[in-house]
Amino acid sequence: xxxxxxxxxxxxxxxxxxxxxxxxxxxxxxxxxxxxxxxxxxxxxxxxxxxxxxxxxxxxxxxxxxxxxxxxxxxxxxxxxxxxxxxxxxxxxxxxxxxxxxxxxxxxxxxxxxxx
Amino acid sequence: xxxxxxxxxxxxxxxxxxxxxxxxxxxxxxxxxxxxxxxxxxxxxxxxxxxxxxxxxxxxxxxxxxxxxxxxxxxxxxxxxxxxxxxxxxxxxxxxxxxxxxxxxxxxxxxxxxxx
Amino acid sequence: xxxxxxxxxxxxxxxxxxxxxxxxxxxxxxxxxxxxxxxxxxxxxxxxxxxxxxxxxxxxxxxxxxxxxxxxxxxxxxxxxxxxxxxxxxxxxxxxxxxxxxxxxxxxxxxxxxxx
Amino acid sequence: xxxxxxxxxxxxxxxxxxxxxxxxxxxxxxxxxxxxxxxxxxxxxxxxxxxxxxxxxxxxxxxxxxxxxxxxxxxxxxxxxxxxxxxxxxxxxxxxxxxxxxxxxxxxxxxxxxxx
Numbered sequence: 001x002x003x004x005x006x007x008x009x010x011x012x013x014x015x016x017x018x019x020x021x022x023x024x025x026x027x028x029x030x031x032x033x034x035x036x037x038x039x040x041x042x043x044x045x046x047x048x049x050x051x052x053x054x055x056x057x058x059x060x061x062x063x064x065x066x067x068x069x070x071x072x073x074x075x076x077x078x079x080x081x082x083x084x085x086x087x088x089x090x091x092x093x094x095x096x097x098x099x100x101x102x103x104x105x106x107x108x109x110x111x112x113x114x115x116x
Numbered sequence: 117x118x119x120x121x122x123x124x125x126x127x128x129x130x131x132x133x134x135x136x137x138x139x140x141x142x143x144x145x146x147x148x149x150x151x152x153x154x155x156x157x158x159x160x161x162x163x164x165x166x167x168x169x170x171x172x173x174x175x176x177x178x179x180x181x182x183x184x185x186x187x188x189x190x191x192x193x194x195x196x197x198x199x200x201x202x203x204x205x206x207x208x209x210x211x212x213x214x215x216x217x218x219x220x221x222x223x224x225x226x227x228x229x230x231x232x
Numbered sequence: 233x234x235x236x237x238x239x240x241x242x243x244x245x246x247x248x249x250x251x252x253x254x255x256x257x258x259x260x261x262x263x264x265x266x267x268x269x270x271x272x273x274x275x276x277x278x279x280x281x282x283x284x285x286x287x288x289x290x291x292x293x294x295x296x297x298x299x300x301x302x303x304x305x306x307x308x309x310x311x312x313x314x315x316x317x318x319x320x321x322x323x324x325x326x327x328x329x330x331x332x333x334x335x336x337x338x339x340x341x342x343x344x345x346x347x348x
Numbered sequence: 349x350x351x352x353x354x355x356x357x358x359x360x361x362x363x364x365x366x367x368x369x370x371x372x373x374x375x376x377x378x379x380x381x382x383x384x385x386x387x388x389x390x391x392x393x394x395x396x397x398x399x400x401x402x403x404x405x406x407x408x409x410x411x412x413x414x415x416x417x418x419x420x421x422x423x424x425x426x427x428x429x430x431x432x433x434x435x436x437x438x439x440x441x442x443x444x445x446x447x448x449x450x451x452x453x454x455x456x457x458x459x460x461x462x463x464x
Contacts, residue, residue, distance in 0.1 A: 011424075015247070017270040019292060026293040030387040038384045039378035040180070046374075047179050053285075054170045062304060063163050064156070065192050074190035077183050131363070135408060142278075142409040146271035153269045155262035161256075169401075176367060178375040272412070280410050286402045295395050296388070297424050304420035308413050 010109045011059050017077065017102035019054035021045050024084075024095045032089065041083045048080035048099060055106060071110035077103035119197045126186075127175050133193065133218035134168035136211055137161050140200075144207045152208075157199045164196035164215060171222060187226035193219035242341045243291050249309065249334035250284035252327055253277050256316075260323045268324075271316045280312035280331060287338060303342035309335035356459045359407050365425065365450035366400035369393050372432075376439045384440075389431045393450055396428035396447060403454060420459035425451035 025045040027038040055073035058066040077110035084092045141161040145152040169190035174182040199217035200208045257277040261268040288304035290298040313331035316324045356371040373393040377384040403421035429447035432440045 003211075022289065022292045024385065026391060030385065030390055033381075033385065037378065037381065039374065042378055043177055043179050043374060046177065047174060047181055050170050050173060051185070054166050057166060060254045061159055061162065063159050065163055065195055068188045068191045071165065072184050075184045077221060081180055104332065138405065138408045142271070142275060146269065146274055149265075149269065153262065153265065155258065157260055159258060176370045188412065249430050275409055278409065279406060281411055282402050282405060283417070286398050288399060290395060293391055293394065295391050297395055297427055300420045300423045301395075301399070304416045307416045311413055 005061055007109065009110070010105050011056050013102050013105045014052045014056040015072070017098045018049050018056070020095055020098050021049045021052070021080065022093050023048070028091045029054075029087075036089075036092075040112055041087070044080045044083040047076050051076035052102065059109065060084070064071040067110045067112065074103045074106040074110060077106060121126040123175055123225065123228070126221050127172050129218055129221045130168045130172040130175075132187070133214045134172070136214050137165045137168070137196065137230065140207050140211045141165070144202075144205070148205065152203055152205075158167050158204070160196045160199040168218065178224035183226045183228065184203050186222040190219045190226060193222060235248040238262050239341065239344070241292055242337050243288050243335045245334055246284045246288040246291075246305070249330045250281050250288070252330050253281045253284070253312065256327045257281070260321070261319075264321065268319055268321075273319070276315035278311045279308050281310035284334065292339065299342045299344065302338040306335045306342060309338060355407055355453070355457065355460070357430070359404050359452050361450055361453045362400045362407075362421070365406070365446045366397055368446050369397045372439050372443045373397070377435075377439070380425075380437065384435055391464050392428045392431040399424035400450065405427045405455065407425040415458045415460065418454040421459065422454040423457060425454060 025042065029045065030043070035041065051069075051073040054071045055066075058069040063069075077099045081096045081103065084096035084099060145158070145161070151157070167185075167189040171182075171185045174185040179185075181213065193215045197212045197219065200212035201217060257274065261274070261277070267273070283301075283305040285348075286303045287298075290301040309331045313328045313335065316328035316331060373390065377390070377393065386461065399419075399421040403414075403417045406417040411417075425447045429444045429451065432444035432447060
């Protein structure tokens, strides 16, 4: 059974967030250096990339427990957004915005039944 | 900083659970067929494999939010254990036991500070 | 540095192939049963899902060795396409087509320099 | 069917290499800064972590195409070893050694039949 339109939109947002985090981390943060490669920031970005992956896959498979993974992903995305927001460069602000939007969407999906 | 002995034991258990789930799913369930490949069971095993992966990596990186991922992993492992327990073959019972042990360990780690 | 338009199109195709494989395996093959859940077929689909993931991430990071992973992905996608083509249902034929297109694209990207 | 002893040893080495790369990247390189977080090095380490993951999973599933992924992993590990070897700190030298050993093992496994 294909995912509902609502869930498909949520999945797309998670992938967009993940792709942006990868492009920002490996194509901007590493080039900037300094606070952009502080361990706590690189870990926050890497956590976000991996949590988004897992969350998107649970939704795409139509897993019964996708809500659990969405709830975890929301917290990880929020933490990544906070880390990005402390860094003063346009790509980080864009990344922070996407992480916040993804967190809100994941939080909503964490309450949605699998067949919604 | 290397993980504490306590966390390292938890990481090893998560990997053992994940490896056993992969070996059981691809080397036993698929060969058995029938209820062993029911969509709900294959999804439960696949969810467990992926949640364990994510959880282990968060702990190995020493991520601040590893507790969030450990808590999610505990729920996913419990669901997988319940699915395995309904299937009457020795490899499934062994897999169920490992999933239960992994869930208990992840639940404990979900309350542990990162530097514990 | 963002990926070139050419590489971005290749990345999108790999993700589309991966998503279709996940939806087809977990939302169609498992429901069909029989030859659709033969071990060799489920493994071929799972291999394709994972090879596509790795290949897409190498390209998205702008990794120097993305060509190596693209070449491997092309072989895995071709094998998955062959497995899908043996199964007589419309979703499998669509999946086979996407896997073949993805294989061709990955083969081309395996020869492209990272900054192309 | 469980993996042969020979393949199981190869799988364990790939996991050990992957775990060491994660611990070294997130627990040493990021703390050191400078050349240890140069984009080319962080990408080489990340590539190695992901290629090892994929390679180990193909072998654990007993996938027909595990040789293709082992061959790709060998090249990625060799590149990571070269990057580590340029950095003058004991953890990098240990990481380089493991990557070289893993590359040799993967190269051998790339020629082994799946049931060997």
